[in-house]
Amino acid sequence: MKFRLTGKIRKILARDKKVILTTTRGDVPFVASHGDGDFIYDVSENKFIDFSTLISVYNFGVNSTKASREAAKRQIDKLGHAAFTDYYAELPVEFAENLMKMFPDGFGKVFFSNSGTEANEAAIKYSKLFTKRQYTLAFYGAFHGRTYGSLSLTASKTAQREHFGPFNSTVHTPYAYCYRCPFGKEYPSCGMACLDHIKKFALGKDVSGKEVAAVFMEPVQGEGGYIVPPKEFVRGVKEIAQDNGMLFVSDEVQAGYMRTGKFLALDNFGVKADIYSLAKAAGAGLPLGLTVVRNSLGDVPEGAHSNTFGGNLVAVAAGNEQLKYVLKNRQSLEDQTKSKGRYMMDRLNEMKERYEIMGDVRGLGMMIGVEFVKDKKSKDPAPKERDDVTVEAFNNGLLMLPCGLSTLRIIPPVTIAQKNLEEGMDILEAAINKVNKKS
Numbered sequence: 001m002k003f004r005l006t007g008k009i010r011k012i013l014a015r016d017k018k019v020i021l022t023t024t025r026g027d028v029p030f031v032a033s034h035g036d037g038d039f040i041y042d043v044s045e046n047k048f049i050d051f052s053t054l055i056s057v058y059n060f061g062v063n064s065t066k067a068s069r070e071a072a073k074r075q076i077d078k079l080g081h082a083a084f085t086d087y088y089a090e091l092p093v094e095f096a097e098n099l100m101k102m103f104p105d106g107f108g109k110v111f112f113s114n115s116g117t118e119a120n121e122a123a124i125k126y127s128k129l130f131t132k133r134q135y136t137l138a139f140y141g142a143f144h145g146r147t148y149g150s151l152s153l154t155a156s157k158t159a160q161r162e163h164f165g166p167f168n169s170t171v172h173t174p175y176a177y178c179y180r181c182p183f184g185k186e187y188p189s190c191g192m193a194c195l196d197h198i199k200k201f202a203l204g205k206d207v208s209g210k211e212v213a214a215v216f217m218e219p220v221q222g223e224g225g226y227i228v229p230p231k232e233f234v235r236g237v238k239e240i241a242q243d244n245g246m247l248f249v250s251d252e253v254q255a256g257y258m259r260t261g262k263f264l265a266l267d268n269f270g271v272k273a274d275i276y277s278l279a280k281a282a283g284a285g286l287p288l289g290l291t292v293v294r295n296s297l298g299d300v301p302e303g304a305h306s307n308t309f310g311g312n313l314v315a316v317a318a319g320n321e322q323l324k325y326v327l328k329n330r331q332s333l334e335d336q337t338k339s340k341g342r343y344m345m346d347r348l349n350e351m352k353e354r355y356e357i358m359g360d361v362r363g364l365g366m367m368i369g370v371e372f373v374k375d376k377k378s379k380d381p382a383p384k385e386r387d388d389v390t391v392e393a394f395n396n397g398l399l400m401l402p403c404g405l406s407t408l409r410i411i412p413p414v415t416i417a418q419k420n421l422e423e424g425m426d427i428l429e430a431a432i433n434k435v436n437k438k439s
Ligand SMILES: Cc1ncc(COP(=O)(O)O)c(C=O)c1O
Pocket: 114, 115, 116, 117, 118, 120, 143, 144, 145, 146, 218, 222, 223, 251, 252, 253, 254, 255, 279, 280
């Protein structure tokens, strides 16, 4: 279906411009109205296949499951806010009990918040509290949020940090971005220079490993460009953390909740974290952040960390029904994610052979990125071509989002029907074909 830019859309965009502060919007005039499952519609009934999951939120289809919506509706009439950090309520306890069924043995406690950045703020404070150390270690390209603690860990784009320093005490080190290896090497002959760098420089010159409370890692870098590291890298970082007595925090805000074929993305690497942070998909479309702590770390002293809206009953009601759905269908969701992910990767890799502007295709499960380049030899980033592909696909009924410098994220709901997935891939291929011809 061809997109129609109507007067109604134009008017809302003009009103928005007057009263809404600028955020991170790109080039597509998508004005959301309603949606269900694989599709999202705008205010003029333009229909889109959703390959954005509205920024990694609707992993189980637009507007999540009917049961989660109904639970939220019931709960809002009963009681929305219970001051759960000051009093008690059963629903967040039930949610936590269900959540722990998705976690490895030895995990039993959660802190509720409202976003990914808050989930990471809690993880920063807890890791400092548990270790009595003050530094954190994070990666170039990382995105952990935009409030001060998590922004100190974030090092994806300078625009996100410009004018906001000084930051919290964080040391950054290169991630295993093998397509553009920061050390000019190639995997696997590189000898894992990125791990060496941590030992020799980050912890050898910048700060002593004995002073680092935790290393924060996205198992797959999201906003930074959908970068899937080799297993060896993740395992090596875990080893370094263990050797230095620092905690390992897995930021699963974007990669978690089944996106990669496992509930926890870190499980793909055979590594366990000490603290996990989740958000985005957790609330079935409502704001819900989660910080999950390994039992052996103990509890937090009273008054050390809390908030007002954590455990909000409406968000938790929706999230709990969605979680029950995930628990019931866990195996099927894992299988679907793997097989649909394979289909997408095969098709994209085959397209890469034909289109010069497709530099790299990478992914884990259904968390897939295509990095656009001017040409395969120079590998010069091609953000304009990436944006042109996004707009062309949008004009033909496919919704997607960018990431990194010139990467497109391809993240349909893991529950998408094969037919709609194939139609979306056809639209994407036609868009790439058109832009490739012009470049
Ligand atoms: C990996 C990761 N961590 C944290 C965040 C921050 O989440 P929020 O925008 O809910 O604060 C994001 C958001 O994109 C993310 O991708």
